[in-house]
Amino acid sequence: xxxxxxxxxxxxxxxxxxxxxxxxxxxxxxxxxxxxxxxxxxxxxxxxxxxxxxxxxxxxxxxxxxxxxxxxxxxxxxxxxxxxxxxxxxxxxxxxxxxxxxxxxxxxxxxxxxxxxxxxxxxxxxxxxxxxxxxxxxxxxxxxxxxxxxxxxxxxxxxxxxxxxxxxxxxxxxxxxxxxxxxxxxxxxxxxxxxxxxxxxxxxxxxxxx
Amino acid sequence: xxxxxxxxxxxxxxxxxxxxxxxxxxxxxxxxxxxxxxxxxxxxxxxxxxxxxxxxxxxxxxxxxxxxxxxxxxxxxxxxxxxxxxxxxxxxxxxxxxxxxxxxxxxxxxxxxxxxxxxxxxxxxxxxxxxxxxxxxxxxxxxxxxxxxxxxxx
Numbered sequence: 001x002x003x004x005x006x007x008x009x010x011x012x013x014x015x016x017x018x019x020x021x022x023x024x025x026x027x028x029x030x031x032x033x034x035x036x037x038x039x040x041x042x043x044x045x046x047x048x049x050x051x052x053x054x055x056x057x058x059x060x061x062x063x064x065x066x067x068x069x070x071x072x073x074x075x076x077x078x079x080x081x082x083x084x085x086x087x088x089x090x091x092x093x094x095x096x097x098x099x100x101x102x103x104x105x106x107x108x109x110x111x112x113x114x115x116x117x118x119x120x121x122x123x124x125x126x127x128x129x130x131x132x133x134x135x136x137x138x139x140x141x142x143x144x145x146x147x148x149x150x151x152x153x154x155x156x157x158x159x160x161x162x163x164x165x166x167x168x169x170x171x172x173x174x175x176x177x178x179x180x181x182x183x184x185x186x187x188x189x190x191x192x193x194x195x196x197x198x199x200x201x202x203x204x205x206x207x208x209x210x
Numbered sequence: 211x212x213x214x215x216x217x218x219x220x221x222x223x224x225x226x227x228x229x230x231x232x233x234x235x236x237x238x239x240x241x242x243x244x245x246x247x248x249x250x251x252x253x254x255x256x257x258x259x260x261x262x263x264x265x266x267x268x269x270x271x272x273x274x275x276x277x278x279x280x281x282x283x284x285x286x287x288x289x290x291x292x293x294x295x296x297x298x299x300x301x302x303x304x305x306x307x308x309x310x311x312x313x314x315x316x317x318x319x320x321x322x323x324x325x326x327x328x329x330x331x332x333x334x335x336x337x338x339x340x341x342x343x344x345x346x347x348x349x350x351x352x353x354x355x356x357x358x359x360x361x362x363x364x
Contacts, residue, residue: 014230021233028240037272038263039326039354047346071334142336146329147258149338150355154260161262176264205335 040154042202062126063133065095067152071143075152085151092159094120096134096196098127106130109195117166131196139203156200164192249296252286253278256331259360266354271324273311275304277337278330290333292341301340308348324352 048054067088068076075082077091099110099121109131110118128134136156140149158172165175168191180186253276266272276293280286291298294307312320325345329338345353 017230018226018233021230021237025233025237025240028237028244032240032244037269037326037354037356038265038359039356040260040262041264041266041324042353042355044342044346044351044353046351047349140335140339142334142339144335145331146333146335146338147331149335150258150260150357153355154262154357157262176262179265179267205339 040150040157042153059133059135060129062100063128063135065092065128065134065136067136067138067156069138069140069144069148069152071141073145073148085148085155088152089155089159089162092136092156093162094122095128095136096131096159096163097121098124098129098134099131100125100127100129102130105195106132112195114167114169117163135199135201137201137203140205142205142207144205153200153202157198160196160198160200163196167196168192251276251293252282252296252298253280253291253293254330254332255328257328258331258357260355260357261360263357263359266324268319268322271315271319271322272326272354273308273323274326274328275341276328277333277341279332290330290337292337301337301344304341304344305348308345308350312350322352323350324354325350326354326356328356 066076066078070076075085075088077088082088097117097120099106100123102110106129110121136159138149138152138156161172161176165172168175168188170188175189175192178185178189180189255276255278274294277290279288280291280298286298292301292304293299294304299307308323308325312323315323327338327341342353345351
């Protein structure tokens with residue numbers, strides 16, 4: 001008896017397996033929102049201590065690249081009016097790599113840069129002394145749109161990432177997405193940044209005209 | 211004629227035994243990447259575009275803040291509001307909220323808390339600056355401006 005039972009088909013009918021899987025698949029397809037944890041990282045300055053007012057900063061005007069954005073999303077870059085932010089990254093790059101009056105360390109830094117970056121040093125006495133001194137300042141108005149602010153901030157970041165990437169001979173996107181998981185990658189990231197701090201200052205927005 | 215007949219005799223059915231495997235593979239992909247939304251977003255979210263995107267390594271360190279015009283304008287008005295977790299906050303509540311989020315993290319990671327700001331395109335800088343002031347107050351200074359990749363046409 002037992003033998004005759006075992007002679008019956010032992011296979012489970014798997015033909016509808018695909019249908020079940022399809023059903024589940026469609027459920028997950030519909031409910032899924034692929035997590036977008038991508039964005040532009042910014043580190044805010046520490047809060048103001050009323051007992052310790054921030055030190056007076058006497059930086060030369062030539063070392064600050066000022067970008068003002070008003071409530072109409074118009075730009076004033078280094079005192080000049082602009083309608084769109086296009087090309088701002090190139091200007092910031094030129095400003096950072098100007099090497100107008102490098103001190104000894106900055107001269108050593110300059111010599112360590114690859115030829116393609118050294119060629120971009122304009123040596124303009126009216127622009128930044130050296131990358132260690134250069135600061136990009138972004139000031140907005142309370143009425144500026146977030147989109148415009150992000151566009152300008154994005155371009156400022158792009159300028160720095162371009163410099164870093166070119167220095168270690170990578171594409172900008174490759175450098176930016178280096179995860180820094182092992183020592184070799186960390187060394188590469190540090191090598192790109194060394195001596196050229198990403199100095200993007202974001203001023204408190206003013207209230208006029210908003 | 212005979213020749214033609216012979217050709218038609220070849221097996222016509224495609225083997226479909228591997229089909230469930232393929233479907234399962236897709237299924238697992240979506241199961242792994244899926245994040246079931248446990249909170250309803252009460253504000254409008256049109257995330258702006260940017261090019262210099264970075265990804266964060268540790269997702270547990272991220273807390274999300276949503277800023278935008280409320281969807282239900284009859285109830286919440288049309289001015290941009292801040293949402294964290296599933297409730298709308300006033301700027302004054304942010305410090306408290308950050309501290310709660312920080313307490314939920316393991317002790318070693320508390321200094322590295324990152325606030326992902328998901329801000330609607332149409333919001334002005336005023337409310338954002340207010341939120342950032344509060345974040346500085348709460349000493350949660352790592353901020354991620356959430357944005358989506360821009361297609362650059364050269």
